[in-house]
Every structure is written in structure tokens, then in C-alpha cells.
Amino acid sequence: MDQDNVNATVTVTVPAPRVFAVLADPTTHSAIDGTGWVQQAADRAPLTEVGQIFRMDMYHPNHPNGEYQVANEVHVIDPPRAIGWRTGQEKDGGRLEFGGWIWRYDLVPRGPAETEVTLTYDWSAVPQFIREYIQFPPFGPEHLTNSLHHLAELAASTSQAWTAE
Incomplete structure (x- = not known):
């Protein structure tokens, strides 16, 4: 692979603020995850x-x-347009160490009830010593698309509950 990132885009039938609210809620991330690796917040x-x-x-x-x-x-974090984070681990003494990869969602409203969502996984800042034992990306190309479909389903179901209140 010549590039250090992958992305996927889907259009969901949910307004951008509602999609953003789902992404900004860590308790939804296990339901969105397309690999099954995320267990809970x-x-x-x-x-x-x-x-x-x-x-x-x-x-x-x-x-x-x-x-x-x-x-x-x-x-x-730019509600309701973009949200992203870098992933790492807590080391001894509570020091955080990041591996060099990021997750980012970009949202583009396509009318009052539709949003184009692009999910990007970027590993361009991963140092060589990590690349020696982790293959990037560490999942198949379907992961991002699966995640976006899960996001669409979750945002649509919570949007219906949200508007019914």
C-alpha cells in the first residue's frame, strides 16, 4: 500500500448534528465498531x-x-462537522503513549435530513519500530464501511427516539 491512510464514505438519512452526537458519545463506540474489538467505554x-x-x-x-x-x-472536535482522536495506552505512572494512528469522522450535511460521513484511519505518524510488529492497517478494507453502516443504523434508531420525545 502506497498511502498511510484509508477511508470510506456513506450517506446516512440522519441530520449531521444527530450523527455527531452519536460519535461524541463513547458509549456508542462498541456498537459502531466494525471489527468487534471495542468492548465498552x-x-x-x-x-x-x-x-x-x-x-x-x-x-x-x-x-x-x-x-x-x-x-x-x-x-x-468541530460540531457537527468533524471529530477525531488518536489512540494510545496508559503506561506506568499514568503516562500516555500514542502509537501514531488516528480515527477521524468528517460530516457534510446533504440537506436537512441527510449527512455524508467519511471515516478516515490514518497511520502516517506510526514509527518504524511499531510497524515492525503491527501490520497497517490492522484490519481488512471492509472494516471502515462496516463501521459506517453500524453508525448509520445507530444514528437512525436514536434519531427516531430523539424526535419522538
């Missing part, structure tokens, strides 16, 4: 500012411990 507060840390409990059969936790740092 360890930090449940909505994402509201750059620099905010939120942790997710994870599972991957190839991880040395199987179960592990990641610490994500919000690096872009």
Missing part, C-alpha cells in the same frame, strides 16, 4: 473538547493479554 462522558482523554475496553485475540484498554485523545 471505560469513560462515559461525552466528547466535548480537544485534549479530552477517553478510554475504551478492548479485546483482540492476537493481543498478548486478549483484553486490554486504550486511551484516546480527542485531537479535533
Whole structure:
């Protein structure tokens, strides 16, 4: 692969503010995840500012411990247009160490009830010593599309509940 990022785009029949609200809620991330690795949010507060840390409990059969936790740092938040974070781990003494990959969602309203959502996974800042033991991307190309379809379903179902209140 010649590039250090992959992305996928879908149009969802949900207004951009509602899609953004789902993405800014860490408790929805396990339902959105297209790999099944994200288990649950360890930090449940909505994402509201750059620099905010939120942790997710994870599972991957190839991880040395199987179960592990990641610490994500919000690096872009522009409601309802963009949200993204970089992923790392908490090391001894609570020091955060990031691996060099980011997740980013860009939302473009396509009318009052439709939003074009692009999910980008970028590993351009991953140092060589990490690339020696982790293949990038660490999932198949269908992962991003699966995630966006899960997001669309979740946002549509929560949007219906949201408008019924």
C-alpha cells in the first residue's frame, strides 16, 4: 500500500448534528465498531473538547493479554462537522503513549435530513519500530464501511427516539 491512510464514505438519512452526537458519545463506540474489538467505554462522558482523554475496553485475540484498554485523545472536535482522536495506552505512572494512528469522522450535511460521513484511519505518524510488529492497517478494507453502516443504523434508531420525545 502506497498511502498511510484509508477511508470510506456513506450517506446516512440522519441530520449531521444527530450523527455527531452519536460519535461524541463513547458509549456508542462498541456498537459502531466494525471489527468487534471495542468492548465498552471505560469513560462515559461525552466528547466535548480537544485534549479530552477517553478510554475504551478492548479485546483482540492476537493481543498478548486478549483484553486490554486504550486511551484516546480527542485531537479535533468541530460540531457537527468533524471529530477525531488518536489512540494510545496508559503506561506506568499514568503516562500516555500514542502509537501514531488516528480515527477521524468528517460530516457534510446533504440537506436537512441527510449527512455524508467519511471515516478516515490514518497511520502516517506510526514509527518504524511499531510497524515492525503491527501490520497497517490492522484490519481488512471492509472494516471502515462496516463501521459506517453500524453508525448509520445507530444514528437512525436514536434519531427516531430523539424526535419522538
